[in-house]
Amino acid sequence: MAEQKDVAAEQAAHEPSEKRAHEPMSMSRRSLFIGVGSTAALLGLGALRYAGHTPLNRPPGGQDESALVSACIRCERCYEACPRKIIIPASIEDGLLGMRSPQLDFSSNYCDFCREENGGVPLCTQVCPTNALQLPADAELGNPETGERGNVIIGIAKIDEYSCLAFRDTGCRACYDACKYDAIRLEGTDTNPRVYVEADKCNGCGACESVCKSLSAGSIVSGATYRAIIVEPVEAE
Amino acid sequence: MKTKNLRTFIAAAIFVVLAAGLILGVSFGTLSGFGWGDFSLLCPLGALGTMIATKTMIPRALISLVAMILFFVVLGRAFCAWACPVGVFDRLRAFFRSPKKRKELEQAKHDEMLAISRQELEAKGVSVKNAAASEEGCTHNCMTCGGCKPVKHGKLDSRHAVLGGALLSTAIFGFPVFCLVCPVGLTFATVLVVWRLFSAGDVTWSVILIPALLVVELVLLRKWCTRFCPLAGLMNLFSRFSKTWVPTIDDSKCLETAKESACGRCAMACEADINIRHPEFGERTMADCTRCRACVDACPTKAISMPFLVRAGHKVTLADAEQEVLEGVQQVERSVETVLNPLDKAGE
Numbered sequence: 290m291a292e293q294k295d296v297a298a299e300q301a302a303h304e305p306s307e308k309r310a311h312e313p314m315s316m317s318r319r320s321l322f323i324g325v326g327s328t329a330a331l332l333g334l335g336a337l338r339y340a341g342h343t344p345l346n347r348p349p350g351g352q353d354e355s356a357l358v359s360a361c362i363r364c365e366r367c368y369e370a371c372p373r374k375i376i377i378p379a380s381i382e383d384g385l386l387g388m389r390s391p392q393l394d395f396s397s398n399y400c401d402f403c404r405e406e407n408g409g410v411p412l413c414t415q416v417c418p419t420n421a422l423q424l425p426a427d428a429e430l431g432n433p434e435t436g437e438r439g440n441v442i443i444g445i446a447k448i449d450e451y452s453c454l455a456f457r458d459t460g461c462r463a464c465y466d467a468c469k470y471d472a473i474r475l476e477g478t479d480t481n482p483r484v485y486v487e488a489d490k491c492n493g494c495g496a497c498e499s500v501c502k503s504l505s506a507g508s509i510v511s512g513a514t515y516r517a518i519i520v521e522p523v524e525a526e
Numbered sequence: 527m528k529t530k531n532l533r534t535f536i537a538a539a540i541f542v543v544l545a546a547g548l549i550l551g552v553s554f555g556t557l558s559g560f561g562w563g564d565f566s567l568l569c570p571l572g573a574l575g576t577m578i579a580t581k582t583m584i585p586r587a588l589i590s591l592v593a594m595i596l597f598f599v600v601l602g603r604a605f606c607a608w609a610c611p612v613g614v615f616d617r618l619r620a621f622f623r624s625p626k627k628r629k630e631l632e633q634a635k636h637d638e639m640l641a642i643s644r645q646e647l648e649a650k651g652v653s654v655k656n657a658a659a660s661e662e663g664c665t666h667n668c669m670t671c672g673g674c675k676p677v678k679h680g681k682l683d684s685r686h687a688v689l690g691g692a693l694l695s696t697a698i699f700g701f702p703v704f705c706l707v708c709p710v711g712l713t714f715a716t717v718l719v720v721w722r723l724f725s726a727g728d729v730t731w732s733v734i735l736i737p738a739l740l741v742v743e744l745v746l747l748r749k750w751c752t753r754f755c756p757l758a759g760l761m762n763l764f765s766r767f768s769k770t771w772v773p774t775i776d777d778s779k780c781l782e783t784a785k786e787s788a789c790g791r792c793a794m795a796c797e798a799d800i801n802i803r804h805p806e807f808g809e810r811t812m813a814d815c816t817r818c819r820a821c822v823d824a825c826p827t828k829a830i831s832m833p834f835l836v837r838a839g840h841k842v843t844l845a846d847a848e849q850e851v852l853e854g855v856q857q858v859e860r861s862v863e864t865v866l867n868p869l870d871k872a873g874e
Contacts, residue, residue: 317677317678319684319753320683320684320687320753321684321687323684323687323688323753323754324684324686324687324688324690324691325687327684327687327688327691327692327754328687328688328690328691328694328695329691330691331688331691331692331694331695331703331704332691332694332695332698334695334703334706334707335695335696335698335699335701335703336699337699337706338699338700338701355700356580358700358701359576359579359580359700359701359702360576360579360580360584360702361576361701361702361705362558362559362568362569362572362573362575362576362702362705362711363558363705363706363711363715364555364556364558364559364568364569364572364711365548365555365556365558365559365714365715365718366553366555366556366559366561366566368548368551368718369547369548369551369552369553369554369555370553371551374551377722377726377728378715378718378719378722378732380719380728380730380731380732381730381731381732381735382730382731382732385706386701388706388732389706389711389715389732396726415563415564416553416555416561416563416564416566418555418559418561418566418568418584418586418587418590419559419568419572419573419576419584419586419587420580420582420584420586421576
């Protein structure tokens with residue numbers, strides 16, 4: 290027993306010096322492992338770029354999707370800056386690449402390009418520190434006061450005739466009343482007209498979606514999860 | 527208030543204020559992009575990433591980067607100890623550890639650092655005053671383990687590899703890749719998704735995935751800040767040149783040099799895995815000092831101070847020109863001290 294112990298002690302005494310001789314000069318084995326592992330993981334994460342994500346309604350200035358993805362560092366300043374609180378983080382369901390990037394949510398309010406709050410200069414674009422949200426030089430923003438459509442198109446409204454109340458002879462025309470750009474047309478002269486989107490007049494401000502009553506109590510079409518009029522990203526078409 | 531508590535309080539307060547701002551929509555930004563109105567100060571890694579990805583010079587990003595580099599040169603990794611929420615998580619975790627586990631961890635660090643101190647004192651040929659204790663306390667059997675080995679400090683470490691990997695991936699795929707998994711960003715994202723879950727009924731897998739990612743990084747990847755964090759790696763590249771407020775040992779007070787008694791409390795206390803008394807034995811070097819003051823507080827003889835400039839006697843290799851400047855500054859300091867000392871004493 291005593292002999293065995295001595296042998297073990299001797300081995301232990303020798304081991305470190307041998308190990309030391311095999312160690313690389315500047316980086317320990319652990320550092321190498323961490324470095325290689327993390328780099329592989331980060332390259333894998335980078336490859337998400339090719340996986341893409343669901344097209345989203347972006348805040349004004351975020352219409353160039355690849356520029357937005359390249360520059361956005363998820364600092365969340367645009368969420369805070371939005372006076373109407375309609376900028377929300379994209380969720381994992383929209384794809385890992387876009388997760389936490391800014392998208393517009395028209396469930397309770399719409400985008401007026403900060404006409405009312407900041408004289409027509411969108412605050413989200415103004416505060417974005419990395420220019421992920423940046424209006425092109427020739428940008429003309431929609432003006433809800435004059436009804437000019439502009440050339441910054443967030444998306445185009447689309448009506449689901451199956452769940453739309455107007456198509457059920459209810460006389461609902463909430464979206465028509467909300468639209469500032471005459472992009473909703475009434476058809477049929479009787480008391481229950483149908484509503485249609487005039488795509489070439491819509492800039493995706495979301496006013497129609499924010500007032501749509503199709504999901505409210507008493508007007509539920511079974512299985513509907515979205516309102517009957519929603520703004521769809523231009524890319525989706 | 528102890529510095530440790532003060533630090534936790536400040537970092538927690540910064541987090542709470544920014545998180546409240548995020549919820550209430552008060553525009554302060556987050557630690558990834560702090561600011562209001564047109565003014566913003568970006569995370570240096572985010573600034574670098576976004577410029578590499580878009581291949582353009584973004585004014586606000588460039589200004590932030592330069593400002594941050596200046597900050598690192600002056601204050602080292604102070605952000606890590608005083609502002610980063612990850613440090614708060616670590617302290618929270620330590621708080622909720624079972625007393626048994628906490629004692630075990632503390633004991634292990636205690637034994638290791640004490641063993642290093644003893645070994646180094648013995649190597650100098652002094653008879654260690656408190657050597658007897660080693661036979662009871664030390665779990666490292668110094669006779670068989672061949673002594674505590676010094677760490678070979680290269681110019682770069684594993685965090686620089688992570689930093690390099692992140693920037694490489696950013697350059698190849700054209701988006702700031704690390705931002706997707708940055709624990710600081712994920713912390714604020716957690717606040718936002720949880721808030722939205724309750725306020726807007728926004729049910730999404732993000733509510734589970736984002737905190738889960740945070741847990742994986744901070745719990746499973748042990749010693750995130752010392753071994754993984756690319757931001758710490760970036761800071762290290764510049765903080766290594768910092769000569770301001772660096773903890774300095776007064777050898778005439780230190781137990782090990784003045785009393786030849788093994789102590790190692792400064793190394794036990796250090797949250798950045800630095801051994802200030804025996805730098806060659808710490809996992810990291812003084813370049814990674816976070817100015818947390820843990821060593822200053824831990825020193826039983828108050829031998830450690832954080833002078834505005836490193837003084838003579840502290841081993842720093844300087845160019846001749848730098849040495850002249852330093853001596854000039856020291857002369858000024860000494861003259862200031864001769865004026866201030868009597869005032870201090872009068873104050874006491």
